[in-house]
Every structure is written in C-alpha cells, then in structure tokens.
Amino acid sequence: MKIIALLRRMRLIHRQAPRFRICVFAGAQSGNNIAYQACARELGRELARHRIGLVYGGARDGMMGLVADNILAHGGEAIGVVPTGLWLPEENHAHLTRLYRVGSMAARKTLMARLADGFVVLPGGQGTLDEFFEFSCLDGLSSAMQKPIVILNVNNFFSPLLHFLNHIHEEGFTSRPLSKNTTVQTSVTEALEHIATRVQAAGVPRVA
Numbered sequence: 001m002k003i004i005a006l007l008r009r010m011r012l013i014h015r016q017a018p019r020f021r022i023c024v025f026a027g028a029q030s031g032n033n034i035a036y037q038a039c040a041r042e043l044g045r046e047l048a049r050h051r052i053g054l055v056y057g058g059a060r061d062g063m064m065g066l067v068a069d070n071i072l073a074h075g076g077e078a079i080g081v082v083p084t085g086l087w088l089p090e091e092n093h094a095h096l097t098r099l100y101r102v103g104s105m106a107a108r109k110t111l112m113a114r115l116a117d118g119f120v121v122l123p124g125g126q127g128t129l130d131e132f133f134e135f136s137c138l139d140g141l142s143s144a145m146q147k148p149i150v151i152l153n154v155n156n157f158f159s160p161l162l163h164f165l166n167h168i169h170e171e172g173f174t175s176r177p178l179s180k181n182t183t184v185q186t187s188v189t190e191a192l193e194h195i196a197t198r199v200q201a202a203g204v205p206r207v208a
Contacts, residue, residue, distance in 0.1 A: 016051055016075065017051075017077070018051050018052055018053030018076070018077050019050075019051045019052060020052060020053070020117040020118075020196075020199050021052065021053035021054065021055050021077075021079070021115055021116045021117055022047065022052055022053070022054065022055070022116055022117065022118050022119065022120055022192075022195060023054075023055040023056065023112045023113070023115070023116035023118070023119045023120070024043065024054060024055070024056045024064070024067055024119075024120050024121075024122060025056075025057075025119065025120070025121045025122065025124065025128045025131040025132055026040065026056065026057075026062070026063035026064045026067060026121075026122035026123070026124050026128060027062050027063040027064070027122070027123055027124030027125050027127075027128055028057070028059050028061065028062040028063075028064060028124070028125070028127065029061075029062045029063070029124075029125065030061075030062050030063055030066065031063065031123055033155055035154055035155040036063060036122070036123045036154055036155065036157065037063070037066055039122065039123075039152065039154045039188060040063045040066035040067045040070075040122060041066050041067075041069075041070045042070075042188045043067050043070075043120070043122070043152075043188050043191075044066065044067040044068065044069065044070025044071040044072075044073075044074070044076070045070050045071070045074050046188050046189070046192055047067075047071045047076055047192070048070070048071045048072075048073075048074035048075055048076030049074065050192060050196070051076070052076075052192065052196075053076065053077040053078070053079065053097075054067060054068065054071050054076065054077065054078040054079065055079045055081065055112050055115045055116045056068060056078070056079075056080060056081075057080065057081065057082065057108075057127075058080025058081055058082040058092050058093055058096065058099055058100075059080075059082075059091060059092070059093060060091055060092060060093045060094065061091065063122050063123060063124060065093060067122070068080070068093050068096065072095055072096070072097075077097045078093070078096045078097050079096065079097055079098045079099075079100070079115060080092065080093055080096045080098070080099045080100065081099075081100045081102060081108045081111050081112055081115075082099065082100070082101055082102070082108070083101075083102050083103065083104055083105050083107065083108045084101060084102070084103055084104070085104070085105070087101055109131065109134060109135075113135070113147075116147070117147060117195075117199045118147050118148040118149070118150070118195040118198065118199060119135060119147065119148070119149045119150065120150050120152055120191055120195070121149065121150065121151045121152060121158075122152055122154070123154055123157040123158075129161075132149070132151070135149060136149065136178070136179045136182055137179075139179035139180060139181045139182060140174075140175075140179040140180070145181070146181060146202065147181065147198075148181050148182075148183070148194060148195050148198040148199070149179070149181055149182040149183070150182075150183055150184070150185050150191040150194055150195060151178075151182065151183070151184045151185070152185055152186075152187075152188070152191050153184050153185070153186050154186075158184070162177070162178075162184065165177045165178065181198075
C-alpha cells in the first residue's frame with residue numbers, strides 16, 4: 001500500500017484511461033493455495049497492461065486486494081463498490097481510483113453491472129458465489145444481459161461446482177449447464193482474450 005502511494009507521489013505510475021472495464025468477483029480471503037494468489041496478482045498486472053479497468057468489491061485484503069494492488073501498482077484503474085453494511089474504513093482499500101459507498105448489496109451489484117463490460121469469477125467463498133449466481137441467473141432470464149462472464153478455474157477450484165451444475169442440467173432443471181454468456185477458462189490470458197473479443201464485437205462504449 002505504502003509503495004503504491006509513494007510511486008504516485010514520485011509520478012512513477014502513469015495511469016491511462018481504460019479501454020473498457022471488467023468486474024472481478026473474488027474472495028475476501030486469500031485461500032490456502034498459492035496458485036489462487038498468483039492468479040489474482042497476474043490478473044491485476046494483465047488488466048493494467050491491456051488498459052482494462054477493474055471494478056470490484058473495494059476490499060483491501062484477500063483475493064480482491066491482491067488484484068487491486070497489482071493493477072494499481074502497474075498504473076491501472078481500480079474502482080471499488082462497498083455497501084454501507086460492510087463499510088469499514090480500515091478494511092476498504094485506501095488507494096483506489098474511485099470508491100463508491102452504496103446503500104445495499106443489491107445497489108452494489110447494480111452499480112457494478114453498470115460500470116463493467118464483462119465479469120471474471122476468481123476463487124472465493126459464499127459472497128463470490130452469490131455474485132456469480134445472480135449475474136448468471138440474469139444472463140439466463142434476460143435478453144438485456146449480454147455481457148460475458150468468465151469463470152477462471154484456477155487449479156480446478158470450480159470443478160466441483162461445474163460438475164454440480166452439469167448434474168442439475170442432466171436432471172432436467174436447467175436448459176444448459178451454464179448460462180449463454182458464461183464460459184470457463186483456465187488462464188488469465190484466455191479469460192481476458194475472450195472478454196476483449198466479446199466487448200469489441202458488441203461495440204460496447206466504456207462507461208465514464
């Protein structure tokens with residue numbers, strides 16, 4: 001954190017406006033496997049390198065914090081959205097480009113959806129799954145939801161969930177295992193390439 005602030009004061013970090021933004025759903029904890037943490041750091045670096053902005057839950061720690069730290073350290077944009085019920089100044093990231101305080105979890109998701117052109121799901125807990133399932137359901141139910149969702153299956157973290165979703169489909173409760181705009185990727189490069197291709201094809205303007 002202090003390094004990021006110092007580099008800014010020394011003007012060694014030059015921030016450019018993003019071409020578009022991706023919302024990242026990720027854990028407030030870092031997990032037990034260093035592969036998860038390495039992926040979060042890589043995602044932050046690659047977002048900055050490709051001039052893709054970050055929208056996320058605004059936390060300082062965990063997987064969320066690792067993504068934010070690394071995009072900021074490499075000159076990228078990071079926007080946090082925190083509901084009032086979770087607003088703790090000591091736990092919010094102190095060096096974000098922008099930090100929004102909203103009234104509820106529902107308002108948080110609404111603003112995230114408005115700011116972002118696509119979504120990446122990293123390893124996390126119930127909150128991460130809640131966000132994924134809500135946007136996945138919207139994707140399945142509404143033709144207005146045309147934004148790509150990528151599950152980044154780091155170290156097969158999501159494989160049990162994907163197996164269960166396939167089971168639900170095979171038992172006749174869904175028309176497909178994943179919603180129409182949801183894909184599974186195993187690397188940061190693949191995830192960003194997929195979303196960039198979709199965003200470019202849709203001609204989605206960046207939200208200011």
